Amino acid sequence: MNLFSDPRWSEALAHLPDYLGNHVRISLAALxxxxxxxxxxxxxxxxxxxxxxxxxxxxxxxxTVPGLALLALFYPLLLALAALSLAWFGVGFSAFGFLPAVLxxxxxxxxxxxxxxxxxxxxxxxxxxxxxxxxxxxxxxxLFIVELPLALPVMMxxxxxxxxxxxxxxxxxTPIGQTSLGNYIxxxxxxxxxxxxxxxxxxxxxxxLAVDQLLALVESGLRNRSALRTALGGFGIAAxxxxxxxxxIARAPQGYVVGAKTFAEQYVLAALIAQRLRAAGLTATxxxxxxxxxxxxxxVTGDIDVYVDYSGTLWxxxxxxxxxxxxxxxxxxxxxxxxxxxxxxxxxxxxxxxYALVMPxxxxxxxxxxxxxxxxxxxxTMSIAGDYEFFSRPEWARLxxxxxxxxxxxxxxxxxxxxxxxxxxxxxxxxxxTSDGLIAKDDLVVLDDPRHAIPxxxxxxxxxxxxxxxxxLLSALQPLLGRINIAAMREANLRAxxxxxxxxxxxxxxxxxxxxxxxx
Amino acid sequence: xxxxxxEKSPLIAFAHVGKSFDSGRGxxxxxxxxxxxxxxxxxxxxxxxxxxxSGKTTLLRLANRLIxxxxxSIRIEGEEVRRIDPIRLRRRIGYVFQxxxxxxxxxxxxxxxxxxxxxxxxxxxxxxxxxxLLELVRLDPGQHRxxxxxxxxxxxxxxxxxxxxxxxxxxxxxxxxxFGALDPLTxxxxxxxxxxxxxxxxxxxVMITHDMTEAILLADRIAVMGAGRLLAQGTxxxxxxxxxxxxxxxxxxxxxxxxxxxxxxxxxGAA
Numbered sequence: 001m002n003l004f005s006d007p008r009w010s011e012a013l014a015h016l017p018d019y020l021g022n023h024v025r026i027s028l029a030a031l032x033x034x035x036x037x038x039x040x041x042x043x044x045x046x047x048x049x050x051x052x053x054x055x056x057x058x059x060x061x062x063x064t065v066p067g068l069a070l071l072a073l074f075y076p077l078l079l080a081l082a083a084l085s086l087a088w089f090g091v092g093f094s095a096f097g098f099l100p101a102v103l104x105x106x107x108x109x110x111x112x113x114x115x116x117x118x119x120x121x122x123x124x125x126x127x128x129x130x131x132x133x134x135x136x137x138x139x140x141x142x143l144f145i146v147e148l149p150l151a152l153p154v155m156m157x158x159x160x161x162x163x164x165x166x167x168x169x170x171x172x173x174t175p176i177g178q179t180s181l182g183n184y185i186x187x188x189x190x191x192x193x194x195x196x197x198x199x200x201x202x203x204x205x206x207x208x209l210a211v212d213q214l215l216a217l218v219e220s221g222l223r224n225r226s227a228l229r230t231a232l233g234g235f236g237i238a239a240x241x242x243x244x245x246x247x248x249i250a251r252a253p254q255g256y257v258v259g260a261k262t263f264a265e266q267y268v269l270a271a272l273i274a275q276r277l278r279a280a281g282l283t284a285t286x287x288x289x290x291x292x293x294x295x296x297x298x299x300v301t302g303d304i305d306v307y308v309d310y311s312g313t314l315w316x317x318x319x320x321x322x323x324x325x326x327x328x329x330x331x332x333x334x335x336x337x338x339x340x341x342x343x344x345x346x347x348x349x350x351x352x353x354x355y356a357l358v359m360p361x362x363x364x365x366x367x368x369x370x371x372x373x374x375x376x377x378x379x380x381t382m383s384i385a386g387d388y389e390f391f392s393r394p395e396w397a398r399l400x401x402x403x404x405x406x407x408x409x410x411x412x413x414x415x416x417x418x419x420x421x422x423x424x425x426x427x428x429x430x431x432x433x434t435s436d437g438l439i440a441k442d443d444l445v446v447l448d449d450p451r452h453a454i455p456x457x458x459x460x461x462x463x464x465x466x467x468x469x470x471x472x473l474l475s476a477l478q479p480l481l482g483r484i485n486i487a488a489m490r491e492a493n494l495r496a497x498x499x500x501x502x503x504x505x506x507x508x509x510x511x512x513x514x515x516x517x518x519x520x
Numbered sequence: 521x522x523x524x525x526x527e528k529s530p531l532i533a534f535a536h537v538g539k540s541f542d543s544g545r546g547x548x549x550x551x552x553x554x555x556x557x558x559x560x561x562x563x564x565x566x567x568x569x570x571x572x573x574s575g576k577t578t579l580l581r582l583a584n585r586l587i588x589x590x591x592x593s594i595r596i597e598g599e600e601v602r603r604i605d606p607i608r609l610r611r612r613i614g615y616v617f618q619x620x621x622x623x624x625x626x627x628x629x630x631x632x633x634x635x636x637x638x639x640x641x642x643x644x645x646x647x648x649x650x651x652x653l654l655e656l657v658r659l660d661p662g663q664h665r666x667x668x669x670x671x672x673x674x675x676x677x678x679x680x681x682x683x684x685x686x687x688x689x690x691x692x693x694x695x696x697x698x699f700g701a702l703d704p705l706t707x708x709x710x711x712x713x714x715x716x717x718x719x720x721x722x723x724x725x726v727m728i729t730h731d732m733t734e735a736i737l738l739a740d741r742i743a744v745m746g747a748g749r750l751l752a753q754g755t756x757x758x759x760x761x762x763x764x765x766x767x768x769x770x771x772x773x774x775x776x777x778x779x780x781x782x783x784x785x786x787x788x789g790a791a
Contacts, residue, residue, distance in 0.1 A: 128624065130621065131615075134621070136635055136688075
């Protein structure tokens with residue numbers, strides 16, 4: 001089959017105006033803000049060694065924070081600020097998406113700009129500075145007529161570095177709710193859609209290259225005092241902004257926003273909900289790849305309208321309960337507690353996506369392991385792999401406590417690679433998910449949990465406070481409740497990991513709806 | 521105020537001027553200029569001669585407040601420099617650097633026109649002035665005004681430096697070893713050219729040099745400095761009668777050179 005006849009290319013292309021436009025907007029806004037802050041700071045600090053050291057130190061420390069963490073940290077920070085501002089001034093703002101992304105990226109852009117501006121200004125020949133004084137220039141005249149023009153090439157090199165960094169790092173703003181080219185990458189990694197991953201990487205690289213070259217044009221124009229080149233470069237950047245701005249202005253209002261976390265099942269369910277809303281004549285878009293710490297707050301503040309979460313996750317992470325209740329009781333209490341926060345727990349979808357300890361069926365049989373209790377005796381010689389959050393979650397502590405579990409090694413992995421790792425014997429046991437399609441496909445077995453250490457994880461539909469009495473929305477969601485059983489979801493998940501044209505979340509969601517709606 | 525009174529008062533007057541520099545933490549401050557009193561009359565060409573560290577450059581920079589004096593008084597055209605805004609003071613005094621001190625990113629024309637531009641002179645007037653000045657320092661305007669400093673030879677750069685110093689029509693020009701870095705032929709030609717300009721424009725010039733021969737050939741009067749102090753001053757003839765040992769030492773070189781040259785290059789001796 002021709003590589004480019006794959007329908008995923010055209011699907012990726014269809015998202016491009018939206019993703020690229022957002023990417024350009026946050027990158028350039030962050031870069032502009034970074035320059036606005038860094039340039040005056042560098043100029044003020046250039047003759048003050050103490051301030052200079054402190055600034056460079058601060059910017060270096062920021063640089064050592066991984067991009068994803070820096071972006072994620074800004075979300076709770078702004079959330080708190082927004083609450084304060086609402087309480088004090090009666091004006092709130094959205095801590096979701098654009099603002100935290102731009103602020104974090106602006107911070108990220110500061111080091112190369114600061115360092116190169118200081119180096120450029122510091123590199124101006126002392127004799128030239130003296131001449132500037134002797135011909136009768138004031139301090140500002142010396143700065144603008146002599147020092148800055150001479151420092152410009154070094155400064156521009158820093159600005160170009162910052163631009164490339166910001167455009168690259170902006171792909172990480174997807175999990176805090178800012179659409180970017182990172183949407184391709186996050187969605188692609190989760191649904192094993194390598195076309196998307198590749199498309200996202202190439203688009204980001206081309207954008208970085210284009211902006212870098214336009215800035216190079218501005219630089220050479222300024223250096224050679226060629227107004228034409230400066231204007232061409234400036235015009236190019238302006239054109240880039242305009243071209244990416246027009247489609248998003250022309251775009252219809254978003255309507256309902258359906259959130260999705262960063263894994264395949266969530267992408268499929270979000271696509272399914274959006275399809276049902278559209279079928280009911282409503283406008284709906286999805287906001288995918290949100291971090292699980294971000295998505296609930298985004299619902300509470302109304303940045304998204306609806307999403308699917310899991311009872312055990314909310315119970316432990318959002319409501320901070322350490323104990324575990326029987327399933328029905330937990331759901332009841334959850335509903336009451338969420339109602340106090342004005343979040344509507346509309347109902348269960350009908351399946352559970354719990355953590356489960358999983359190993360190859362034949363290996364378990366050979367070792368005589370049926371339950372986690374059997375596993376505990378063998379665990380000290382075995383290795384276990386889990387996703388990035390599993391080992392810091394309360395159920396892992398409970399599992400170890402309840403069964404005295406202790407493994408030789410424990411590793412963290414991208415969920416998609418976990419199943420391959422256990423199937424190939426790379427690790428002995430994984431903390432998988434009960435709704436995962438690979439369990440049946442790879443002939444794995446879910447170990448029993450006789451002491452009920454793992455809480456129930458019913459998939460539940462949550463609705464934002466501002467939509468609590470929105471009958472059009474609620475009645476469109478109603479048909480989904482109780483309809484999706486574990487077998488259907490597992491197969492849907494397996495299809496979503498298929499890595500072909502039929503595995504896009506939209507296609508899988510259509511298939512899932514066909515399958516579950518037929519049964520009644 | 522009578523005309524005689526104006527002629528009497530010197531254009532530049534240093535009176536008991538002192539300046540020390542910190543030489544790092546804990547160390548004793550270095551006395552760079554030590555109780556120097558020196559007058560420069562209007563229209564005079566004064567050379568200050570001394571070795572490195574003699575304080576001659578510091579003294580020159582005190583005059584346009586590139587450096588502030590610790591003690592004593594400095595008067596320019598009768599006015600105490602401390603009472604003049606340093607920016608305005610510098611704009612009315614020409615200053616020539618050893619290596620030209622041109623702004624490397626600005627064209628010859630922009631370099632020359634910088635002080636008039638800072639003073640708010642109209643662009644057309646500056647442009648016409650630049651052409652005149654280039655002709656004055658014997659550079660072809662059409663050929664040179666658009667060039668960047670790095671496209672010029674050392675002598676051309678120095679000519680542009682002189683033109684820049686003259687651009688705001690100053691009465692006073694300060695020169696810090698202006699011809700020191702040039703080859704002998706260029707140096708000679710430039711020295712003569714400047715001397716002619718000095719007369720033609722009625723300038724008052726203070727030139728620093730470590731080369732006594734150059735000082736004797738160009739200046740009306742010479743001041744000799746050593747270790748921050750003014751050791752002697754006067755016309756070359758007056759200096760030759762000085763009993764200061766260092767002055768004798770400084771004059772020995774040009775004398776010996778003159779004698780050697782007389783022997784080696786007899787007037788009729790085309791070998």
